[in-house]
Amino acid sequence: MLKFDKVSKIYADNSIALADVSFSVAGGEFISVVGHSGAGKTTLMKMILAEEHPSEGEVLFENVNIHKLRRDRIPEFRRRIGTVFQDFRLLPNKTAYENVAFAMEAAGKPDELIQTDVPEVLELVGLVDKMWNFPGQLSGGEQQRVAIARAIINQPDMLVADEPTGNLDPVNTFDVVQILKKINDLGTTVFLATHNKGVIDFLGKRVITMEKGKIIRDDPTGKYVL
Numbered sequence: 001m002l003k004f005d006k007v008s009k010i011y012a013d014n015s016i017a018l019a020d021v022s023f024s025v026a027g028g029e030f031i032s033v034v035g036h037s038g039a040g041k042t043t044l045m046k047m048i049l050a051e052e053h054p055s056e057g058e059v060l061f062e063n064v065n066i067h068k069l070r071r072d073r074i075p076e077f078r079r080r081i082g083t084v085f086q087d088f089r090l091l092p093n094k095t096a097y098e099n100v101a102f103a104m105e106a107a108g109k110p111d112e113l114i115q116t117d118v119p120e121v122l123e124l125v126g127l128v129d130k131m132w133n134f135p136g137q138l139s140g141g142e143q144q145r146v147a148i149a150r151a152i153i154n155q156p157d158m159l160v161a162d163e164p165t166g167n168l169d170p171v172n173t174f175d176v177v178q179i180l181k182k183i184n185d186l187g188t189t190v191f192l193a194t195h196n197k198g199v200i201d202f203l204g205k206r207v208i209t210m211e212k213g214k215i216i217r218d219d220p221t222g223k224y225v226l
Helices: 041-048 071-078 096-106 111-124 140-152 170-185 197-203
Strands: 002-010 016-025 030-034 056-061 081-085 158-162 189-193 206-211 214-219
Touching: 002 041, 016 041, 016 056, 016 214, 030 041, 030 170, 030 197, 041 056, 041 158, 041 189, 081 140, 096 111, 096 140, 111 140, 111 170, 140 158, 140 170, 158 170, 170 189, 170 197
Parallel strands: 030 189, 030 206, 081 158, 158 189
Antiparallel strands: 002 016, 002 056, 206 214
8 A cells, every 4th residue: 555665864964864764554454653853754654745855765655656646636635545643633612523523524525425424523533422522621541532523524444653652641542543544444554653662562563663763673563672
C-alpha cells in the first residue's frame, strides 16, 4: 500500500530530517514509528500526507508517487488517509456530532448518509451518548475519540495518528489504543507515531525505530527499544 524508497529530506538550513529512509507498509497492517524528539517521525507523517516533499527518493501510495500528483488531485488523495493529532483539532463551537458530520459534508456526502453514519461511528468510539456535547464538555480522552471518529467517518484506506495519546492519562491512553486496534481489526491500515513505551509493548505489532532521520530497527512484532 505505502512505500518509502530511499527518501531523504534536507531543509534550507542543511538540517537533515530524513536520511535514505526505505520501508513498505502492507494493506491492513498496524505499524508504529518510535524515536526521540527530532528523530524524523513527524516529517515522515507529513510526507505521507504530501505536506512535505522529499529532497531525494519517492513516496508511493498504491504505486503512485504522491508528490507528483497534480495539485488539484491532492485533496482527493488526502481523503483516503484519515489523520489524528496530539492536540485533537476539534471545532470548539460544534458538537461531537457536528465535528464528525463536518468531515462528511466537506467530502460532499448526502444528508441522509450523514444522519446514519455519524451515530454509528460515534458508537464505535463509545461516545454515542455524548454526541450533542461540545468539546469543552468532554474530557481529553473523549475529545480524542471524537477526533478519531472524524478521521474514519469517510472510511479511509489508512489512518495516520501522530502522537494521539501524548496529552492523555494512562486510562484514556489505553482506551484510545484499544479503538485504534479495533479500527485496524476492521481492515483499516494504521500508521502510528508515538513515544509511549506502554502503547508499543501492549500492541505487540510491527515497530520502526528512528534516530536522527534514519531507521535503525524494523521489528515485525517489536518492543520499544531505544
